[in-house]
Every structure is written in C-alpha cells, then in structure tokens.
Amino acid sequence: MSQEKLSEFVELAATRFGVPGVAVGVWANGQEMYACHGVTSVENPLPVDRDTLFVLGSVTKSFTATALVRLVEQGRVDLDAPVRRYVPEFLLPDEQAAAGITVSQLLNHTAGLDWRMDVETGEGDDALAAYVAKMAESDLIAPPGTRASYSQVGYSLTGRIIEKVTGLTYEQAIASLLFEPLRLSHSSFTTNEVLTRRFAVGHNHGEDGTLSVARQWKDSRANNPGGGAASSVADQLRWARFHLGDGRAQDGTRVLPTELLRLMTEPTVELRGSTLGDALGICWFLRDVDGVRTVGHGGSANGQFAELLLVPDRDFAIVTLSNAGPDGGLAFNRAAVRWALEHYLGVVDRDPEPLPFDDTRARDVVGSYENDLMTLTIATDGAALTIECGIKSAIRAATDAELPPDLPPADLGLLPGDGGEYIVTTGGLKGQRGFFTRDESGVIVAVDLAGRMFARVPR
Structure with a gap:
C-alpha cells in the first residue's frame, strides 16, 4: 500500500467527517508512513504535520502502565501487592476494600472504583496527593476483583504510586522512565512546554452544526495519569514500535526486558460485549479482529480523539489523531483504523x-x-430504541470550564443471544457496544457503555 493511497484516504475521510485536522501514522512492512491533513485550529490555522501535538486522552494510560512495569522490573513495585504498601494514606468508605485493592487491579480496571470523581485539586505538585485524599469519599461500584469497569480514578491512584516510589512528580517520572530513554521529544504533560510547539486544539459542533474551538484544552493535572499527555503522531508511532519490539529503544537502549513487555499484552480479565476488546492485559485492550489478535488503546479529550492499535503477529501499527468531537473525530479514527487493517493486512472489522x-x-x-x-x-x-449520553446538569452548573456537549439521541439495537448485549447504530457513538447487568431476580440494574458501568436510576 503506497504513501499516495494512504494520503488520499486520509484527505477524503477527514473531509467526509468534517474534521479540521488529522494525523495518521502507519508501521507496515518495516516502513513508517504518515498522512496529515487540515489545520490545528479553525480560528488560528496552521497545517497539521507529523510533529503537531494532540491531546491523547486515555492513550496516556499506556505510559502510566508501562512506567509502573519499569518499576516492577527494578524491584520497586510488586503487582500483587496492596496499594497501601506504596500509598498508606489511601482510604475508601469501605475500609476492607481499601486495604485489599492491589496494584494489578488498578491496571486492569478490576479494583471496583468508579469511572471519575468530580473534584478539582489544582495544578500544583500536590494535585495527585489531594485527589487521592478525596477518594475517601468515593464509593465502590463493585467489590474489588469481581468485574472490569473502566476507571480514570484507578489510574490517578496508579500515578500517585509512581510518585511515592520515585520521589518525583508523576510528570517528571514519566519523562525519566519513558520519554527520555525512548526519545519521545514531542510528548509532554506541561501546557507551557506544549505552547512552544505546534499543537492542535479541540473542536465541537454547535446545535447549528458549525465547528467551534473547545476552550478547555485538556483535563486537570490530577487526571494526567489517565488522560493528560499531549504527543505527536511521529512520537506515537515510535511508542507503538517500542511495544511491538523487544523492550529496547531504537538506539538499542534496554528499557524493559522482553518478557515483561510481552506480559503487558497477556489477558488478565475477560471483557463482555465491549467495543474496547475481548480482554484486558496490563492496561492494553486485547481484541480478535477477523481472526487476528490486536492490542490497543483509544483516548478522548474535549474535541480531540486518539487511537493506537498494534497487530503484534504482523509487526503492524496504526496511530490516528483528530481534533473534532465524536461525530467527526471518533468516526474518522474508527474509519482510518478499519481502512488500514483491510488495506495493509486484509483484515476486515465488521459490526x-x-x-x-x-x-x-x-x-x-x-x-x-x-x-x-x-x-x-x-x-x-414503540418502533425503535434510542440512547442519549450527557454530562449531569449539576456538574455543568457547578463548573466554569467549557465541557464537551451532550450527544443527541442515537439508535440502539439489541444483539442476538441472552447476554443482554447491544450496539449503537447511528450518531457519534456508532459501533459502540455494551451490555445490561441483571440482579439475581432478573431485573436490570446497570448498563455498560465503552467499558464504563452506569447504575440504573430507580423509577
């Protein structure tokens, strides 16, 4: 597949989905290829190139998990140890659960922690410590170890473990453990540093369909371990090649033993009815696509989306970065990944x-x-099912930040079988799958979407 064909697809798809700027990187047949299109901002447009920084959202979790695994290799962290060995001040309303949650349960989202906490702890070096202190007020959604449910909270706590063990801020630790040895020179958590580079801003569609710049560029500092990195498509492809490799940087520097790098992609817990994957490794989502095993992680920010997908058996990787809301950016990334899988590997991903x-x-x-x-x-x-997703009105009212818009209703279809699974068939969440959970009496008590559990509100 030629560079010309990749560039042609990227331009057509970005135009089709109305995305101001995109960057795509592919590693195939021992070669890197890039296709960038559009601009960083509709208000202050600069051409997107391979060094333009985008907010990665939850792809950041792959840095947090890999840094933690480096500390395991150094003998400074035990994956099976309780979190309190490293963060003794960690508290929950459920004392027994707080004492028993392990490091590995944070990394594979089985700690029973909620998705997020609506708290603000500032931008100082104590942001993570203050956030963890707030967890004393955060109820569990399930007993630890009983189910997987995607948790930003768990990765903030993982970031605090890294701080406590290294004696550095989370951001300094990631730079020392990963950015510097892997020469990821266009990756950062620091807004002041990003502002000296070319960077993309997010965009959201208004009610009339026009795009406007998202004024909150990235999340608060306490959420850095789960979603706060900014990076370029070139750095992300370098990161992907590291995870496809043997644990050495491209200059030969040993960063991780091969066996520990491979351990990260071994299944630790199965996932049910999820678009994200069939199982979780250490952070990574593992999924079989058309008989081929893939390893990956996606991410979202305010008006920005990122996707990183590896096919280890084919020494293949694709990275996609986009700067528009879900009906544009998420849709573009999904289309680009599917196109690349089919055209480079002959692998077809069907809903x-x-x-x-x-x-x-x-x-x-x-x-x-x-x-x-x-x-x-x-x-x-009476003729169709719809699903509508939005931020709670009380949270919107309590913040001065510009939050992403709510998604309009989209069609939802139930899937065959008795597992209560479904798929979204239209709108910005098109292709997202999930399932309903029933109690012992058969009553539906929760629904999962994008790996996150939502409890049913009593009628």
Whole structure:
C-alpha cells in the first residue's frame, strides 16, 4: 500500500467527517508512513504535520502502565501487592476494600472504583496527593476483583504510586522512565512546554452544526495519569514500535526486558460485549479482529480523539489523531483504523447485526442510568430504541470550564443471544457496544457503555 493511497484516504475521510485536522501514522512492512491533513485550529490555522501535538486522552494510560512495569522490573513495585504498601494514606468508605485493592487491579480496571470523581485539586505538585485524599469519599461500584469497569480514578491512584516510589512528580517520572530513554521529544504533560510547539486544539459542533474551538484544552493535572499527555503522531508511532519490539529503544537502549513487555499484552480479565476488546492485559485492550489478535488503546479529550492499535503477529501499527468531537473525530479514527487493517493486512472489522426491534425486550431496558459524571437515557417510541449520553446538569452548573456537549439521541439495537448485549447504530457513538447487568431476580440494574458501568436510576 503506497504513501499516495494512504494520503488520499486520509484527505477524503477527514473531509467526509468534517474534521479540521488529522494525523495518521502507519508501521507496515518495516516502513513508517504518515498522512496529515487540515489545520490545528479553525480560528488560528496552521497545517497539521507529523510533529503537531494532540491531546491523547486515555492513550496516556499506556505510559502510566508501562512506567509502573519499569518499576516492577527494578524491584520497586510488586503487582500483587496492596496499594497501601506504596500509598498508606489511601482510604475508601469501605475500609476492607481499601486495604485489599492491589496494584494489578488498578491496571486492569478490576479494583471496583468508579469511572471519575468530580473534584478539582489544582495544578500544583500536590494535585495527585489531594485527589487521592478525596477518594475517601468515593464509593465502590463493585467489590474489588469481581468485574472490569473502566476507571480514570484507578489510574490517578496508579500515578500517585509512581510518585511515592520515585520521589518525583508523576510528570517528571514519566519523562525519566519513558520519554527520555525512548526519545519521545514531542510528548509532554506541561501546557507551557506544549505552547512552544505546534499543537492542535479541540473542536465541537454547535446545535447549528458549525465547528467551534473547545476552550478547555485538556483535563486537570490530577487526571494526567489517565488522560493528560499531549504527543505527536511521529512520537506515537515510535511508542507503538517500542511495544511491538523487544523492550529496547531504537538506539538499542534496554528499557524493559522482553518478557515483561510481552506480559503487558497477556489477558488478565475477560471483557463482555465491549467495543474496547475481548480482554484486558496490563492496561492494553486485547481484541480478535477477523481472526487476528490486536492490542490497543483509544483516548478522548474535549474535541480531540486518539487511537493506537498494534497487530503484534504482523509487526503492524496504526496511530490516528483528530481534533473534532465524536461525530467527526471518533468516526474518522474508527474509519482510518478499519481502512488500514483491510488495506495493509486484509483484515476486515465488521459490526454485528442487531436483532429486529422487539417492543417487549425494548421496554425492559428503557430507563435512566448514571455514574459519577454522566447520565445515559434509553428510550423507545414503540418502533425503535434510542440512547442519549450527557454530562449531569449539576456538574455543568457547578463548573466554569467549557465541557464537551451532550450527544443527541442515537439508535440502539439489541444483539442476538441472552447476554443482554447491544450496539449503537447511528450518531457519534456508532459501533459502540455494551451490555445490561441483571440482579439475581432478573431485573436490570446497570448498563455498560465503552467499558464504563452506569447504575440504573430507580423509577
């Protein structure tokens, strides 16, 4: 597949999905290829190139987990140890759970912690310490070790472990453990540093469909371990090649033993009905696509989306970065990954077909569901099911920050089988899969979307 074909696809797809700027990098057949299109901002446009920094969102978790594994290799952290060995001040309302949660449960999202906490702890070096202190007020969503549920909170706590063990701030530790030895010179957490480089800003669609710049560029400092890195497509492809390799940097420097790098991609817990994957390794989502094993992680910020996907058996990687909301940026990334898999590897990623609408089954799932930050509303008009996703109104009212817009209702289809699984078939979340959880009496008590659990609100 030629550079020309890649560039042609990227330009057409970015135009189709209305994304101001995109950057795509591919590693295939021992070669790097890049295709960049568009601009960093509709208000202050500069051409996007391979060194333009985008906010990575949750792809940052792969840095946090890999840095932690480096500390394991150095004998400074034990994956099976309780978190309190390293962060003795860690508290939860459930004392027994707080005492028993292990480091590995943070890394594979089985600690029972909620997705996020709506707290602000500032931009000082004590931001993570103050955030962890607030966890004393955060209830569990499930007993530790009983299920996987995606948790930003867990990765903030992991970042605090890194701080305590190294004696550095989280950001300094990641630079020392990863950015510097791997020569990721266009990767940073620091806004002041990013401002000296070419960087992309996020964009969201207004009610009239026009794009505007998202004024909150990235999340607060306490969320850096789970989503605060900014990086370029060239650095991300270098990062991908490191994880495809034997644990050495491109200059031959040994960063991790090969066996520990491979351990990160071994399944630790199965995932049910999730677009994210079939299982979780150490941070990584593991998924079989058309009979081929993939390893990856996605990320979202305010009006920006990132995707990193590896196919280890084919020595293949693709990185996509985009600067528009989910109906543009997320859709572009998904299309680019699927196109690359098919055209470079002959691997076709297909969505499952939903069942025809069934009014009885539909009414069983209708209702409101919520977690600490967001609300899902599932409704029916007697002919179709819809799902609507939005930030809680109380949280919007309590902040001066410009938060991403709520997503309009999209169609939802139930999938075959008795597992209560579904797929979103239209809108910005098109292709996202999830499932409903029932209690012992068969009543639906929760729904999972994008790996996150939302508890059903009593009617």
